[in-house]
Amino acid sequence: MPLHLSLLILHCPLFTSPLLSSLVFPQGSKHRQLLATLRALEAAALPQQSPSLPGSDSEEEVVERKKKHSKKASFSNVSIGVEKKRKKKCQKQGPPGSDSEKKEVERKKKCLKGVFNASDSAEEEKRKRKHQKQVRSNPAQHLDNDDQTGPKAWKNRDTNDLSQPSAGTTSANPSHILSRKQWRNRQKNKRRHKNKFRPPQPPDQAPATVSTEETEMPPDPSPHSHEDRAGALRARMAQRLDGARFRYLNEQLYSGPSSAAQRLFQEDPEAFLLYHRGFQSQVKKWPLQPVDRIARDLRQRPASLVVADFGCGDCRLASSIRNPVHCFDLASLDPRVTVCDMAQVPLEDESVDVAVFCLSLMGTNIRDFLEEANRVLKPGGLLKVAEVSSRFEDVRTFLGAVTKLGFKVISKDLTNSHFFLFDFEKTGPPRVGPKAQLTGLKLQPCLYKRR
Numbered sequence: 001m002p003l004h005l006s007l008l009i010l011h012c013p014l015f016t017s018p019l020l021s022s023l024v025f026p027q028g029s030k031h032r033q034l035l036a037t038l039r040a041l042e043a044a045a046l047p048q049q050s051p052s053l054p055g056s057d058s059e060e061e062v063v064e065r066k067k068k069h070s071k072k073a074s075f076s077n078v079s080i081g082v083e084k085k086r087k088k089k090c091q092k093q094g095p096p097g098s099d100s101e102k103k104e105v106e107r108k109k110k111c112l113k114g115v116f117n118a119s120d121s122a123e124e125e126k127r128k129r130k131h132q133k134q135v136r137s138n139p140a141q142h143l144d145n146d147d148q149t150g151p152k153a154w155k156n157r158d159t160n161d162l163s164q165p166s167a168g169t170t171s172a173n174p175s176h177i178l179s180r181k182q183w184r185n186r187q188k189n190k191r192r193h194k195n196k197f198r199p200p201q202p203p204d205q206a207p208a209t210v211s212t213e214e215t216e217m218p219p220d221p222s223p224h225s226h227e228d229r230a231g232a233l234r235a236r237m238a239q240r241l242d243g244a245r246f247r248y249l250n251e252q253l254y255s256g257p258s259s260a261a262q263r264l265f266q267e268d269p270e271a272f273l274l275y276h277r278g279f280q281s282q283v284k285k286w287p288l289q290p291v292d293r294i295a296r297d298l299r300q301r302p303a304s305l306v307v308a309d310f311g312c313g314d315c316r317l318a319s320s321i322r323n324p325v326h327c328f329d330l331a332s333l334d335p336r337v338t339v340c341d342m343a344q345v346p347l348e349d350e351s352v353d354v355a356v357f358c359l360s361l362m363g364t365n366i367r368d369f370l371e372e373a374n375r376v377l378k379p380g381g382l383l384k385v386a387e388v389s390s391r392f393e394d395v396r397t398f399l400g401a402v403t404k405l406g407f408k409v410i411s412k413d414l415t416n417s418h419f420f421l422f423d424f425e426k427t428g429p430p431r432v433g434p435k436a437q438l439t440g441l442k443l444q445p446c447l448y449k450r451r
Contacts, residue, residue, distance in 0.1 A: 242277070249264075254445035256363060258342055262340075273331075273333065290358055293421060294317065294358060297384070304323070306351070306354070307354045308355045308373075309327050309328065310345070310369065310372075311329055311360025311362075312334075315333075317358065318336060328345050342372065347376045352377060352381065353381050355376065355381065355382070357373070357384070358386045359419070374405060374426060379428070380426060383423070383426065388419055391444045391445075392444075395420070397439065399422070406431060408427045
């Protein structure tokens with residue numbers, strides 16, 4: 001059968017029935033093959049013809065599809081217009097990569113960072129809740145892990161979090177930081193709690209490991225430390241006792257005559273050593289010691305002048321100058337000292353050129369000391385007096401009283417804050433009798449307060 005006839009039969013609806021097809025096409029294998037081919041062509045042609053049928057459902061679907069396509073096209077046109085406007089605006093503001101784009105990038109980064117921080121804080125809260133549940137379930141097991149808290153532990157925890165970061169997240173800061181006092185109290189409570197759950201150990205077995213907190217604790221006081229403390233306490237108490245005795249001796253020396261002071265030191269030889277040690281500790285605080293000032297003045301004079309030092313102490317003046325010096329005091333601290341009452345020194349009349357009273361006008365018989373100095377001094381001899389400035393109520397009355405004892409004022413130095421220095425020249429014997437009252441020679445006692 002020709003091909004165009006078979007196609008005509010295929011498109012004609014009358015030939016689709018099995019009866020007509022059996023009449024047209026002969027029987028046999030060729031007939032079956034041709035029939036199968038026609039049916040296959042018919043099945044393939046039916047879906048292509050169905051959309052073109054008028055009034056069918058496929059036509060409505062095509063219309064809806066066209067509407068959707070038109071909407072998408074309009075939306076794409078609108079988006080393209082918005083994009084063009086945004087590009088024009090960016091070109092007006094500046095080139096690409098300008099401040100507006102940077103601000104936009106920073107804003108996006110902040111948003112992302114806020115999201116990451118929120119996720120990190122949520123993870124941190126979950127981890128804390130899990131840790132608290134574990135501690136409640138088995139407190140003795142987690143005490144060792146909890147001991148490392150505080151600022152150092154937070155720091156270590158942060159470093160651990162940084163060393164193992166999650167994908168797209170950053171390490172979170174600790175929820176709170178304890179103060180030093182809170183951290184100490186927390187450590188103390190944890191140690192108590194730890195000792196409560198720790199099993200008792202025999203004294204002969206030492207613990208295998210020692211925690212860092214225990215190593216930082218100070219060691220137990222040893223017997224040597226107890227002895228050192230006891231020795232320091234004894235030394236401090238002895239120093240206080242020596243200070244009290246020095247104040248007592250100083251008061252006795254200023255409130256009584258020189259004869260009573262001599263008897264006191266004869267009965268207790270160690271008392272003078274204690275007094276001299278206390279006196280030196282007080283004078284060392286002064287910016288300038290008067291004995292050094294007197295020694296400097298005497299070094300400017302001839303070395304042949306004979307000097308008498310009334311109240312020499314440790315013979316510091318005799319050691320500082322080349323002149324021959326007679327040293328007198330109530331007790332001896334040096335082999336060169338002559339022990340005597342300074343109101344009666346073992347010297348001949350008019351035998352010395354210089355008489356020195358350096359902080360030694362003590363007692364209630366100062367007049368006797370000055371009259372004795374007038375006796376041993378040569379005519380025109382030099383009298384040097386250095387005394388504590390607080391002892392003088394009126395310097396002029398003191399100088400007037402000294403001049404009545406046969407002296408003349410040469411110079412005076414009142415510039416020092418701790419002591420006054422006077423130089424007198426012998427003019428002759430005293431001009432007043434022994435019964436005359438000289439009120440200017442009554443100086444105030446130099447008493448030391450308790451520190």
